[in-house]
Amino acid sequence: MRVLTAAEIRGLESCAVESGVSMETLMENAGAEVAAAVTEKMDVTGKKTVILCGKGNNGGDGFVAARLLAAEGAKVTVVLMQGAPASDLAKQAYDKMGRGIEIIMYRTAGGAVDAADVIIDAVFGFSFHGRLPSVMEPLLARAAENKKAFHISVDIPSGAVCDTGAVEGACFKADLTVTFTAMKPAGVVYPAAGFGGMTVVRQVGIKEEHLEMLPCDTESVLLGNICPLFPKRDPEGHKGTYGRLLMICGSVGMAGACIMAARAALRSGVGLLNIAIPHALYPILAPAVPEAIFTLYDPTEAPGEAVLDAIDKASACLVGCGLGTAPYAAKLVDAVLENAHGTVVLDADALNILAKTPEKLLVPQAPVIITPHPGEMCRLNGRTMAELRADRLQTARVFAQTYRVITVLKGAGTIIAAPSGETRVNTTGNPGMAKGGSGDVLAGITGALCAQNMQPFEAAYSAVCIHGAAGDLCAEALSQHGMLPTDLIEKLPQVFLQIEGK
Numbered sequence: 001m002r003v004l005t006a007a008e009i010r011g012l013e014s015c016a017v018e019s020g021v022s023m024e025t026l027m028e029n030a031g032a033e034v035a036a037a038v039t040e041k042m043d044v045t046g047k048k049t050v051i052l053c054g055k056g057n058n059g060g061d062g063f064v065a066a067r068l069l070a071a072e073g074a075k076v077t078v079v080l081m082q083g084a085p086a087s088d089l090a091k092q093a094y095d096k097m098g099r100g101i102e103i104i105m106y107r108t109a110g111g112a113v114d115a116a117d118v119i120i121d122a123v124f125g126f127s128f129h130g131r132l133p134s135v136m137e138p139l140l141a142r143a144a145e146n147k148k149a150f151h152i153s154v155d156i157p158s159g160a161v162c163d164t165g166a167v168e169g170a171c172f173k174a175d176l177t178v179t180f181t182a183m184k185p186a187g188v189v190y191p192a193a194g195f196g197g198m199t200v201v202r203q204v205g206i207k208e209e210h211l212e213m214l215p216c217d218t219e220s221v222l223l224g225n226i227c228p229l230f231p232k233r234d235p236e237g238h239k240g241t242y243g244r245l246l247m248i249c250g251s252v253g254m255a256g257a258c259i260m261a262a263r264a265a266l267r268s269g270v271g272l273l274n275i276a277i278p279h280a281l282y283p284i285l286a287p288a289v290p291e292a293i294f295t296l297y298d299p300t301e302a303p304g305e306a307v308l309d310a311i312d313k314a315s316a317c318l319v320g321c322g323l324g325t326a327p328y329a330a331k332l333v334d335a336v337l338e339n340a341h342g343t344v345v346l347d348a349d350a351l352n353i354l355a356k357t358p359e360k361l362l363v364p365q366a367p368v369i370i371t372p373h374p375g376e377m378c379r380l381n382g383r384t385m386a387e388l389r390a391d392r393l394q395t396a397r398v399f400a401q402t403y404r405v406i407t408v409l410k411g412a413g414t415i416i417a418a419p420s421g422e423t424r425v426n427t428t429g430n431p432g433m434a435k436g437g438s439g440d441v442l443a444g445i446t447g448a449l450c451a452q453n454m455q456p457f458e459a460a461y462s463a464v465c466i467h468g469a470a471g472d473l474c475a476e477a478l479s480q481h482g483m484l485p486t487d488l489i490e491k492l493p494q495v496f497l498q499i500e501g502k
């Protein structure tokens with residue numbers, strides 16, 4: 001699904017106005033969609049409906065919804081959160097509400113919020129910036145404490161910034177967000193996406209042709225979106241047809257990371273898996289991954305012929321899971337960056353090794369995918385965690401463009417950014433996946449898809465989506481508490497069944 005910024009939505013609004021659709025109509029339709037979302041959920045007759053309205057057009061949408069819900073028999077209270085409406089449109093909508101709707105100031109609204117059956121958040125929309133005024137915090141906290149009420153946000157949960165998904169202070173917590181015209185970053189990028197509940201996109205009068213003509217480089221990803229990227233396997237195919245992945249992963253004390261990445265790669269369709277490990281790991285790895293072949297190396301020496309030959313032959317290289325950061329590991333990373341022909345996937349310790357010299361990412365001729373978690377990202381770009389959380393989208397984009405690497409910034413709503421500016425936001429997965437080892441599984445899937453010659457950007461976001469879909473199947477079957485990263489690997493065949501079936 002395409003994801004549009006506030007500026008893009010404003011541009012579309014102008015096109016709509018030029019083509020004869022008035023702003024009043026857009027607002028009327030927006031308010032009507034909010035009212036419809038409530039009436040679809042319940043019979044509103046006599047229901048105590050509290051609408052928190054700001055001074056701008058988001059508040060204006062709230063006034064329209066107030067009028068329409070009152071007409072349906074709801075007992076509506078409008079709470080003015082910033083005093084009288086300020087925009088002409090909002091003023092018109094306010095004046096049109098007529099009698100029969102209670103209007104109160106936020107300071108006296110606590111009781112109404114406590115008793116409400118429905119609470120509608122129309123305080124701020126896509127023009128919000130910074131943090132929610134602290135005077136509003138107590139009322140929002142009371143709204144959240146009223147668990148029996150149905151909470152709806154208009155366009156964007158108030159407190160969240162539209163284009164970044166940042167939430168600096170308090171934020172309205174919604175069960176449902178009715179957003180207009182297109183999905184916005186705040187609907188899919190965390191932390192904001194965690195406040196909006198389910199987000200539905202509703203059309204308010206902007207012509208489809210205007211919407212389709214708008215170039216858009218950001219999309220959210222669901223399993224259904226990636227199915228067309230997986231052609232049927234060739235009936236005459238052999239193991240050579242499906243790529244040769246070289247993994248340089250694992251070290252004494254961290255064999256598990258290598259095993260999980262290897263098993264995930266094998267469960268993701270790769271033809272041949274070659275694992276380069278120190279001699280000491282062979283007795284552990286060989287029985288754990290019987291399908292793989294092994295290139296053994298001596299960690300006290302520089303990468304030898306065998307490793308260089310394996311790099312040369314690989315259609316993709318995955319480096320870093322459980323590799324450690326010893327000097328020999330750094331030499332292995334350099335050997336891959338300098339010699340790889342196929343896509344290079346760098347995870348975990350490979351990223352820690354490169355943290356002091358990220359410019360080395362510019363060395364490879366081959367495409368590079370990096371898969372940092374937020375801590376690794378901060379080590380690579382020298383920024384703080386607070387700076388990262390303030391704009392995860394831009395953090396991934398800037399790094400991708402600066403170092404010309406596909407950047408997979410992991411976390412809830414993983415961001416996948418290409419050097420071209422193309423960006424994807426993943427929508428699969430759940431907090432049950434937040435466990436050590438989950439990243440190794442993702443790295444294995446990514447390496448396997450790259451080895452099979454999928455385009456690197458498509459491979460990166462497909463891997464993230466598949467990994468999350470496996471996580472969702474695990475959560476259903478095993479619970480978020482009880483599921484393990486190794487369970488993700490066992491669920492991969494079920495995810496590929498869905499992909500192959502479409």
Ligand SMILES: NC(=O)C1=CN([C@@H]2O[C@H](COP(=O)(O)OP(=O)(O)OC[C@H]3O[C@@H](n4cnc5c(N)ncnc54)[C@H](OP(=O)(O)O)[C@@H]3O)[C@@H](O)[C@H]2O)[C@H](O)CC1
Pocket residue numbers: 009013023026027028030054055056057058059060061087123124125126127128129130131132133154155156180181204
């Ligand atoms: N096509 C559509 O999608 C339509 C959307 N509509 C709705 O309109 C809003 C956007 O309305 P807008 O009037 O531009 O702004 P907001 O309602 O989001 O915000 C109102 C003002 O609040 C101020 N602001 C911003 N941040 C803060 C803050 N941290 N503290 C206090 N005040 C803040 C800001 O004014 P400034 O002068 O401070 O910049 C805003 O102007 C959209 O989301 C939809 O809900 C229309 O219905 C038309 C169709």
Ligand SMILES: [K+]
Pocket residue numbers: 058121122123124125153154155156157158
């Ligand atoms: K809102």
